[in-house]
Amino acid sequence: MEITFLGTGTGIPQDGRVQSGVLLDTEKNLLLFDCGCGVLGRIYESRHNHKDIDAIILTHLHLDHVGDVLALIKANWLVGRTDMRLYGPQGTREWFEKTLNVYDYLRDKFTVEITELSPGDEFVPQGTEGDCNCTVRCAKTVHTENSLAYRVESNGKTMVYTGDTEPCEEVMELAEDADVLIHECSFPLGFPMTNHTTPDMLTLMMEEYPLTAKKLYLTHLYPHMQGRYREATDHIKKYYKGEVIVAKDLMVVEL
Numbered sequence: 001m002e003i004t005f006l007g008t009g010t011g012i013p014q015d016g017r018v019q020s021g022v023l024l025d026t027e028k029n030l031l032l033f034d035c036g037c038g039v040l041g042r043i044y045e046s047r048h049n050h051k052d053i054d055a056i057i058l059t060h061l062h063l064d065h066v067g068d069v070l071a072l073i074k075a076n077w078l079v080g081r082t083d084m085r086l087y088g089p090q091g092t093r094e095w096f097e098k099t100l101n102v103y104d105y106l107r108d109k110f111t112v113e114i115t116e117l118s119p120g121d122e123f124v125p126q127g128t129e130g131d132c133n134c135t136v137r138c139a140k141t142v143h144t145e146n147s148l149a150y151r152v153e154s155n156g157k158t159m160v161y162t163g164d165t166e167p168c169e170e171v172m173e174l175a176e177d178a179d180v181l182i183h184e185c186s187f188p189l190g191f192p193m194t195n196h197t198t199p200d201m202l203t204l205m206m207e208e209y210p211l212t213a214k215k216l217y218l219t220h221l222y223p224h225m226q227g228r229y230r231e232a233t234d235h236i237k238k239y240y241k242g243e244v245i246v247a248k249d250l251m252v253v254e255l
Protein backbone atom coordinates (compact mmCIF):
# COMPACT_ATOMS: atom_id res chain seq x y z
CA MET A 1 0.00 0.00 0.00
CA GLU A 2 1.31 3.44 -0.89
CA ILE A 3 -0.31 6.69 0.24
CA THR A 4 0.34 9.98 -1.57
CA PHE A 5 -0.87 13.18 0.04
CA LEU A 6 -2.02 15.23 -2.93
CA GLY A 7 -3.62 18.10 -1.05
CA THR A 8 -3.21 18.90 2.64
CA GLY A 9 -4.77 22.37 2.66
CA THR A 10 -8.25 23.83 2.84
CA GLY A 11 -10.50 26.41 1.20
CA ILE A 12 -7.98 29.23 1.84
CA PRO A 13 -4.96 29.25 -0.52
CA GLN A 14 -1.46 29.00 0.94
CA ASP A 15 2.04 28.08 -0.22
CA GLY A 16 2.52 24.40 -0.93
CA ARG A 17 -0.91 23.15 0.07
CA VAL A 18 -3.79 22.64 -2.33
CA GLN A 19 -7.23 21.48 -1.20
CA SER A 20 -8.04 17.98 0.04
CA GLY A 21 -6.93 14.80 -1.73
CA VAL A 22 -5.30 11.49 -0.74
CA LEU A 23 -4.26 8.92 -3.33
CA LEU A 24 -4.07 5.27 -2.28
CA ASP A 25 -2.18 2.76 -4.42
CA THR A 26 -3.12 -0.79 -3.38
CA GLU A 27 -0.58 -2.21 -5.85
CA LYS A 28 -3.50 -3.23 -8.09
CA ASN A 29 -5.78 -0.21 -7.88
CA LEU A 30 -5.64 3.54 -7.48
CA LEU A 31 -8.27 5.08 -5.22
CA LEU A 32 -8.65 8.82 -4.80
CA PHE A 33 -10.10 10.05 -1.50
CA ASP A 34 -11.53 13.56 -1.96
CA CYS A 35 -10.66 15.75 -4.91
CA GLY A 36 -10.58 19.44 -4.02
CA CYS A 37 -9.22 22.22 -6.23
CA GLY A 38 -5.58 21.69 -7.15
CA VAL A 39 -5.68 17.92 -6.73
CA LEU A 40 -5.82 17.18 -10.47
CA GLY A 41 -2.55 19.06 -10.96
CA ARG A 42 -1.01 17.29 -7.97
CA ILE A 43 -1.87 13.88 -9.49
CA TYR A 44 0.24 14.88 -12.48
CA GLU A 45 3.06 16.12 -10.23
CA SER A 46 2.97 12.85 -8.27
CA ARG A 47 3.81 11.01 -11.52
CA HIS A 48 0.55 9.13 -11.41
CA ASN A 49 -1.87 9.44 -14.27
CA HIS A 50 -5.42 10.70 -13.67
CA LYS A 51 -6.73 8.19 -16.19
CA ASP A 52 -5.47 5.28 -14.05
CA ILE A 53 -7.66 6.16 -11.06
CA ASP A 54 -10.14 3.34 -10.50
CA ALA A 55 -12.58 5.19 -8.27
CA ILE A 56 -13.11 8.47 -6.43
CA ILE A 57 -14.35 8.23 -2.84
CA LEU A 58 -15.67 11.41 -1.19
CA THR A 59 -15.90 12.11 2.54
CA HIS A 60 -18.39 14.95 2.07
CA LEU A 61 -19.50 17.43 -0.53
CA HIS A 62 -17.87 20.68 0.61
CA LEU A 63 -16.19 22.47 -2.28
CA ASP A 64 -12.63 22.03 -0.93
CA HIS A 65 -13.18 18.24 -1.20
CA VAL A 66 -14.99 18.02 -4.55
CA GLY A 67 -13.83 21.03 -6.62
CA ASP A 68 -11.74 18.97 -9.06
CA VAL A 69 -14.02 15.92 -9.40
CA LEU A 70 -15.62 17.04 -12.65
CA ALA A 71 -12.30 18.46 -13.90
CA LEU A 72 -10.70 15.04 -13.40
CA ILE A 73 -13.50 13.19 -15.17
CA LYS A 74 -13.27 15.70 -18.03
CA ALA A 75 -9.47 15.27 -18.20
CA ASN A 76 -10.05 11.51 -18.50
CA TRP A 77 -12.51 12.07 -21.34
CA LEU A 78 -9.99 14.29 -23.14
CA VAL A 79 -7.53 11.37 -23.18
CA GLY A 80 -10.13 8.77 -24.13
CA ARG A 81 -11.31 7.33 -20.82
CA THR A 82 -15.06 7.70 -20.34
CA ASP A 83 -15.96 5.68 -17.25
CA MET A 84 -15.63 6.45 -13.54
CA ARG A 85 -16.98 5.13 -10.29
CA LEU A 86 -17.82 7.72 -7.68
CA TYR A 87 -18.52 6.82 -4.04
CA GLY A 88 -19.69 9.27 -1.44
CA PRO A 89 -22.17 10.07 1.31
CA GLN A 90 -25.92 10.41 0.85
CA GLY A 91 -26.51 13.34 -1.51
CA THR A 92 -23.59 12.57 -3.82
CA ARG A 93 -25.87 11.66 -6.76
CA GLU A 94 -27.88 14.87 -6.48
CA TRP A 95 -24.70 16.96 -6.14
CA PHE A 96 -23.13 15.35 -9.21
CA GLU A 97 -26.29 15.68 -11.34
CA LYS A 98 -26.69 19.34 -10.43
CA THR A 99 -23.01 20.05 -11.16
CA LEU A 100 -23.22 18.31 -14.51
CA ASN A 101 -26.37 20.28 -15.36
CA VAL A 102 -24.26 23.44 -15.51
CA TYR A 103 -21.96 21.84 -18.11
CA ASP A 104 -24.44 20.47 -20.61
CA TYR A 105 -21.72 19.87 -23.24
CA LEU A 106 -20.23 17.17 -20.99
CA ARG A 107 -23.44 15.29 -20.28
CA ASP A 108 -23.10 12.48 -22.83
CA LYS A 109 -19.31 12.31 -22.82
CA PHE A 110 -18.83 9.83 -19.97
CA THR A 111 -20.57 7.38 -17.65
CA VAL A 112 -20.21 7.90 -13.93
CA GLU A 113 -21.51 5.12 -11.68
CA ILE A 114 -22.46 6.62 -8.32
CA THR A 115 -22.78 4.71 -5.05
CA GLU A 116 -24.10 6.49 -1.98
CA LEU A 117 -22.81 5.26 1.35
CA SER A 118 -23.92 5.39 4.99
CA PRO A 119 -22.16 4.89 8.32
CA GLY A 120 -21.45 1.19 8.92
CA ASP A 121 -21.40 0.28 5.22
CA GLU A 122 -18.60 -1.97 4.08
CA PHE A 123 -17.85 -2.47 0.39
CA VAL A 124 -15.32 -3.54 -2.20
CA PRO A 125 -14.82 -0.62 -4.59
CA GLN A 126 -15.24 -1.41 -8.26
CA GLY A 127 -12.34 -0.47 -10.49
CA THR A 128 -11.82 -0.41 -14.24
CA GLU A 129 -11.38 -4.17 -14.15
CA GLY A 130 -13.93 -5.26 -11.56
CA ASP A 131 -13.32 -5.71 -7.84
CA CYS A 132 -10.48 -3.71 -6.27
CA ASN A 133 -8.16 -5.63 -3.93
CA CYS A 134 -9.37 -3.87 -0.79
CA THR A 135 -12.35 -3.41 1.46
CA VAL A 136 -13.62 -0.06 2.67
CA ARG A 137 -15.64 0.58 5.82
CA CYS A 138 -17.50 3.82 6.53
CA ALA A 139 -18.11 5.65 9.80
CA LYS A 140 -20.00 8.78 10.69
CA THR A 141 -18.02 11.93 11.39
CA VAL A 142 -18.98 15.18 13.10
CA HIS A 143 -18.93 17.69 10.25
CA THR A 144 -21.91 17.69 7.88
CA GLU A 145 -25.13 15.71 8.24
CA ASN A 146 -23.86 12.82 6.11
CA SER A 147 -20.04 13.17 6.24
CA LEU A 148 -18.03 9.94 6.39
CA ALA A 149 -14.59 8.64 7.38
CA TYR A 150 -13.13 5.57 5.67
CA ARG A 151 -11.07 2.58 6.72
CA VAL A 152 -9.33 0.79 3.86
CA GLU A 153 -7.76 -2.64 4.26
CA SER A 154 -5.60 -4.20 1.58
CA ASN A 155 -2.88 -6.86 1.71
CA GLY A 156 -2.90 -6.84 5.51
CA LYS A 157 -2.39 -3.06 5.74
CA THR A 158 -4.88 -0.48 6.96
CA MET A 159 -5.34 3.22 6.31
CA VAL A 160 -8.02 5.38 7.91
CA TYR A 161 -8.91 8.79 6.51
CA THR A 162 -11.24 11.11 8.43
CA GLY A 163 -12.04 13.85 5.97
CA ASP A 164 -13.30 16.83 7.98
CA THR A 165 -14.50 16.17 11.51
CA GLU A 166 -14.36 16.95 15.16
CA PRO A 167 -12.58 14.20 17.02
CA CYS A 168 -15.23 11.55 17.73
CA GLU A 169 -15.67 8.09 19.14
CA GLU A 170 -16.68 6.66 15.74
CA VAL A 171 -13.34 7.67 14.19
CA MET A 172 -11.31 6.37 17.14
CA GLU A 173 -13.11 3.04 16.75
CA LEU A 174 -12.64 3.00 13.00
CA ALA A 175 -8.90 3.59 13.48
CA GLU A 176 -8.45 0.65 15.85
CA ASP A 177 -5.00 -0.89 15.23
CA ALA A 178 -4.72 0.83 11.82
CA ASP A 179 -1.24 1.26 10.36
CA VAL A 180 -2.00 4.87 9.50
CA LEU A 181 -4.65 7.32 10.65
CA ILE A 182 -4.93 10.46 8.54
CA HIS A 183 -6.80 12.86 10.80
CA GLU A 184 -7.72 16.39 9.97
CA CYS A 185 -6.18 19.09 12.19
CA SER A 186 -7.60 22.30 10.80
CA PHE A 187 -6.67 24.75 13.54
CA PRO A 188 -3.95 25.24 16.19
CA LEU A 189 -3.93 24.48 19.89
CA GLY A 190 -6.56 26.41 21.81
CA PHE A 191 -8.40 27.74 18.73
CA PRO A 192 -12.14 27.88 19.50
CA MET A 193 -13.80 25.67 16.90
CA THR A 194 -16.57 23.17 16.21
CA ASN A 195 -16.91 20.71 13.29
CA HIS A 196 -13.13 20.61 12.86
CA THR A 197 -10.16 19.45 14.94
CA THR A 198 -7.49 21.20 17.00
CA PRO A 199 -4.65 19.32 18.74
CA ASP A 200 -6.22 19.79 22.18
CA MET A 201 -9.65 18.58 20.94
CA LEU A 202 -7.91 15.47 19.61
CA THR A 203 -6.03 14.73 22.82
CA LEU A 204 -9.19 15.26 24.89
CA MET A 205 -10.76 12.48 22.80
CA MET A 206 -7.62 10.34 23.17
CA GLU A 207 -7.90 10.51 26.94
CA GLU A 208 -11.30 8.84 26.69
CA TYR A 209 -10.59 6.59 23.70
CA PRO A 210 -6.87 5.84 23.45
CA LEU A 211 -5.69 5.90 19.86
CA THR A 212 -4.32 2.51 18.82
CA ALA A 213 -3.34 3.40 15.24
CA LYS A 214 0.42 3.07 14.71
CA LYS A 215 1.04 6.40 12.98
CA LEU A 216 -0.91 9.62 12.89
CA TYR A 217 -0.72 12.07 9.97
CA LEU A 218 -2.26 15.51 10.36
CA THR A 219 -3.84 17.09 7.30
CA HIS A 220 -6.48 19.71 6.26
CA LEU A 221 -4.27 22.45 7.68
CA TYR A 222 -5.63 25.99 7.62
CA PRO A 223 -3.12 28.87 7.25
CA HIS A 224 -3.73 29.44 11.00
CA MET A 225 -1.59 26.32 11.56
CA GLN A 226 1.50 27.89 9.97
CA GLY A 227 4.23 28.15 12.61
CA ARG A 228 2.21 25.98 15.00
CA TYR A 229 3.06 22.52 13.62
CA ARG A 230 5.71 21.62 16.17
CA GLU A 231 3.49 22.78 19.00
CA ALA A 232 0.72 20.51 17.63
CA THR A 233 2.86 17.37 17.35
CA ASP A 234 4.56 18.01 20.73
CA HIS A 235 1.17 18.36 22.38
CA ILE A 236 -0.25 15.18 20.79
CA LYS A 237 2.87 13.15 21.66
CA LYS A 238 2.08 13.68 25.36
CA TYR A 239 -1.05 11.58 24.86
CA TYR A 240 -0.08 9.18 22.09
CA LYS A 241 2.80 6.74 21.80
CA GLY A 242 2.88 6.43 18.00
CA GLU A 243 4.54 8.72 15.48
CA VAL A 244 2.83 12.05 14.71
CA ILE A 245 3.60 13.64 11.35
CA VAL A 246 2.33 16.84 9.76
CA ALA A 247 1.48 15.87 6.17
CA LYS A 248 2.77 17.82 3.15
CA ASP A 249 1.54 17.88 -0.42
CA LEU A 250 3.19 15.10 -2.46
CA MET A 251 4.48 13.28 0.66
CA VAL A 252 4.54 9.54 -0.03
CA VAL A 253 4.04 6.94 2.70
CA GLU A 254 4.83 3.27 2.04
CA LEU A 255 3.13 0.61 4.14
Ligand SMILES: [Zn+2]
Pocket residue numbers: 060062143164
Ligand atom coordinates in the same frame (compact mmCIF):
# COMPACT_ATOMS: atom_id res chain seq x y z
ZN1 LIG B 1 -15.81 20.32 5.09
Ligand SMILES: [Zn+2]
Pocket residue numbers: 010011020062064065164220
Ligand atom coordinates in the same frame (compact mmCIF):
# COMPACT_ATOMS: atom_id res chain seq x y z
ZN1 LIG C 1 -12.55 20.74 4.21
